[in-house]
Amino acid sequence: MSTLVLVLLTGIGLGALYFLVASGLSLIYGLMHVLNFAHGAFLTFGAFIGWEVARRLDSTSWWAFAVSILVGGLVGAGVAALTELALIRPLYERHIEQVLVTVGLAFAAVALYEGIWGSDPIYISAPAWMKETTSVLGASVPNTYWVLMLAATALLISLVVFLRYTRFGTIIRAGVENRAMVTALGIDVRTAFLLVFAIGGSAAGVGGVLAAHYTGYVSAHLGSTLLIFAFIVTVIGGLGSLPGAAIASVLVAVLQQFANYYMGGTGDIIVVVALAGVLLVRPSGLLGRRFA
Amino acid sequence: MSAVLEVVGLSGSIAGQQVVEDVSFTVPDRGITAVLGRNGVGKTSTLRSIMGLIDRRGEVTLAGERIDGLRTHRIVQRGVGYVPEDREVFSRLTVAENLQLAVRQKKPNWELVDSLFPDLVARRSQMAGTLSGGQQQMVSLARALVNDNRILLVDEPTKGLAPLIVEQVAAALAEAATTVPILLVEQNLEVVRQLAGDAVVLSGGRVVHTGSASAMLADDELTHRLLGVGVAPATGGAR
Numbered sequence: 366m367s368t369l370v371l372v373l374l375t376g377i378g379l380g381a382l383y384f385l386v387a388s389g390l391s392l393i394y395g396l397m398h399v400l401n402f403a404h405g406a407f408l409t410f411g412a413f414i415g416w417e418v419a420r421r422l423d424s425t426s427w428w429a430f431a432v433s434i435l436v437g438g439l440v441g442a443g444v445a446a447l448t449e450l451a452l453i454r455p456l457y458e459r460h461i462e463q464v465l466v467t468v469g470l471a472f473a474a475v476a477l478y479e480g481i482w483g484s485d486p487i488y489i490s491a492p493a494w495m496k497e498t499t500s501v502l503g504a505s506v507p508n509t510y511w512v513l514m515l516a517a518t519a520l521l522i523s524l525v526v527f528l529r530y531t532r533f534g535t536i537i538r539a540g541v542e543n544r545a546m547v548t549a550l551g552i553d554v555r556t557a558f559l560l561v562f563a564i565g566g567s568a569a570g571v572g573g574v575l576a577a578h579y580t581g582y583v584s585a586h587l588g589s590t591l592l593i594f595a596f597i598v599t600v601i602g603g604l605g606s607l608p609g610a611a612i613a614s615v616l617v618a619v620l621q622q623f624a625n626y627y628m629g630g631t632g633d634i635i636v637v638v639a640l641a642g643v644l645l646v647r648p649s650g651l652l653g654r655r656f657a
Numbered sequence: 658m659s660a661v662l663e664v665v666g667l668s669g670s671i672a673g674q675q676v677v678e679d680v681s682f683t684v685p686d687r688g689i690t691a692v693l694g695r696n697g698v699g700k701t702s703t704l705r706s707i708m709g710l711i712d713r714r715g716e717v718t719l720a721g722e723r724i725d726g727l728r729t730h731r732i733v734q735r736g737v738g739y740v741p742e743d744r745e746v747f748s749r750l751t752v753a754e755n756l757q758l759a760v761r762q763k764k765p766n767w768e769l770v771d772s773l774f775p776d777l778v779a780r781r782s783q784m785a786g787t788l789s790g791g792q793q794q795m796v797s798l799a800r801a802l803v804n805d806n807r808i809l810l811v812d813e814p815t816k817g818l819a820p821l822i823v824e825q826v827a828a829a830l831a832e833a834a835t836t837v838p839i840l841l842v843e844q845n846l847e848v849v850r851q852l853a854g855d856a857v858v859l860s861g862g863r864v865v866h867t868g869s870a871s872a873m874l875a876d877d878e879l880t881h882r883l884l885g886v887g888v889a890p891a892t893g894g895a896r
Contacts, residue, residue, distance in 0.1 A: 535754050539747045545710055546745045550759045550800060551733030 367503030372626050374501060376619030378510025381517030382579055384614035385572030386595035388520060388607060389445075389565025395541045395605030396561050398460055399453060403467040404569055404595070405588025406474035407445050411437035411570025412577045412587050413482055416489050424490035434516075434574050441570015442563040449562035454555065471589070478585035486582035495578060509578050516575055520568055521611055528607070533560055541605060594618075597636060601643045603653020613651060661686040661808050661838050662707075667715035667725075669699075669706030676702040677713070678862040684808065684855075689830065689839045691853035691870050693846075695885050699862040700842045701742050704810045708732060708739055720807055734761065738801035742812040742842070744793040748786025752777055752796055755785050759800035770799045773829045791822030798826070802833055809839045815848055827851055846884070850874050858883045 386408060393401050415437035422429035452470065456462045495512065498505035528534035536557045540547045547554045569588075576591055577583045598617045602609030617636055625632035643650065660683035669677035677699045684690045692700045706713040709729040717725040724732050733739065747755055756770070771778050774795040780788065785796055794814055801809050814830065815823040827848050830839060834852070843849050849856070849870055856870035866873065866883055874880055 532757075535750065535758055539750055539754075539758055542747050542749060543745055545729075546741065546747070547758075548729040549708060549710065549733060549739045549741065551730050551761050551804075552758070553728075553730045 368626070370502045371504035371506060372622045373619060374504065374506045375510055376622035377615055378506075378513045378618075379579075379622060380598075380615035380618030381510075381513040382572060382576055382591070383594050383598050383618055384517045384611055385513075385520060385568050385575065386591050387598045387602070387610040387614055388524060389568045390595055390599045391602065391605060391607055391610040392524075392537070392561050393565050394599070395607075396537055396544070397453070397558050399463045399467070400596075401467050401562075401565070402464065402592070403448060403470040403474065404565065405590075405592030406471050407441045407448075407566045407569040407588070408573035408576065408591060409474065409478055409583075409585060409588035410444050410573070411441040412573030412583045413478060414440045415570075415574035416487065416577060416583050419489070425492055427492050430492055430495075434571055437570040437574035438567040439570070441573065442567035445566020445569070446559055446563040448566075449559050453562070454558070457555075471592075475585045475589065482583075482585065484585060486584040488582045489577055491578050509575075513575055513579065516571060517611075517614075520571070521607075524564075524607060527564075533557065537561060594621075594636070597640050601640060601650055603650030606650065606652040609650055609652030659686050660684060661720055662840065663716070663718040664703075664707065665716040665718075667703070667706055667713060667717060669702050669711050669713040671702070671711050676711070676862055677706050680706075680715070680859070680862070680864050682857045682864055682867055684838060684840050687834075687838050688854040689834045689841050689852045690855040690857065691849045692840060692842045692857050692859065693849065693870075693884060694859035696844075698859045700859055701812055702862075703859065704739070704812050704840070704842060707810060708737065736805070736807035738804060738806035738809040738837075740797050740801050740809065740811040740814060742816065744790070744797040746785040746788070746793045746796045748784065750785055751782050752785055752788070753781040755796050756799055756803055759803050761804045765803045766805065767803070770803050773802065773832060774799055791818050791825070794818060794822070794826055795829070798829055798833075802829075806837050809833065809837055811839055812842045813844060814841075815843065815845045823848065846874060846880075 386404065390401060390404055393399055415433035418436045419429040419433040422432060448470065452466045453463055456466060495508050498507050499511065528538055536547060536552055540554055540557050544554050573588065576587055580587070594617065598613040599610055601617060602613030617639065620639060621632035621636050624635035628635065662684040664683070665681045667677060667680045668675060680703055692703060694700050702711060705711045707717050709727065709732055713725065715725060716723065719735055719737060722735065724735055727735070750758070776792060777795055777799060780792065785793060788796065798814065811830065814826050818826065823845065830841070831852055833839065841853060853870035856868065856873050857864055858866035860883070
């Protein structure tokens, strides 16, 4: 029983991490139809800068942890906004070129990070509580997972409130349906593009700091690894669907954890099989719009 | 009457295919000017060219200001209201959200909108995608009328609507036209006869006739030659 609980809760925690990355991907695709392969680069940058900030303060203190989260979110938003302005906006409506430029940026960013911080993983410190466990129904659950769940829940609630109750949120929801009509109402949809990129980058930056605490280290490839699973949950959830991304994140991660534990470490394979199954049975994903 | 909108040598293309070719006409600063023509002659594309929604060349002047170099949202902010073909309401937004999204001024014309479309008042919290076609057309018109505009471009507002709803939409346009000039693309010639003062007829992406709408529609031979259809006799009670 305790093993079952442990696998389930760590699966949910891992799903929370996937959602932190996938939420931005989903928002960006939903509004702009851009598959942003540079999203992992935002995450890694947030992780490195968060670590740099934390180690200069006192990386074992909650104060330093909180500041690193904040800074990670800010630099993620900043670098994402710059990417949108400098690379994505000039290629408006040229989706293939936009994808290619994000792929190129992802590769370049990894090389840049290796040039600055080296290619070896850098092991990080954290507040003592985060290295401990909490007992739930006999299962000792690492406390990092609770932080991940808390962060993802806060992000999901914030995004839902933002999208439902603010004018920019309404513009984004309208833009997902019909961008041309949004501009025909006198609204500069490019502002919404910039905002969505910044929000996605911010979530990725926060996710980067938390991913570093999840793995115990930062490295230039941190974002690339997570991006693969983030794309998988985005596709399974339905491209552009935020609730779909949330549900798929948890489902995929729990499935992955169970397969890893009960099926001899086959979690990654099972996830790919699940992706193939969803694409065959329901190509638009769990909550995505059906393609015409 | 002076012109509120002047179009000179306007050409438009979609994916490299020219759909509007060297179109020139003016829209007076009051009343309704109809854009007519057979299916596929470029009426909708002409409006979309003016709005900057497709690639275009040529001059478009709004109340003395060139707007052909502006992006679509800037054109709208200059006072060009646009009601697209097929309504294009945001189906996953409520009626209220659709209308709020369109608001550009501090004091929106809620009283006008509510008086023209009372059916929408009780449906403010309803998802626009669940409305009937006629109600969606009202939302689309209301989005334009909620602001003070210099001109409205209205594209086939009665398309696919039941006769009763067509009457309501025509009445709303007639009411709106008392305060703002309208450039109207319309296939329903009875509605054109009721509403339009002037007419611009397109064929093959070019202007082939301009003049009084009622005079043109009174000439069955001319109407048949330009539009390929005959016109039913005028009915009483036309607005």
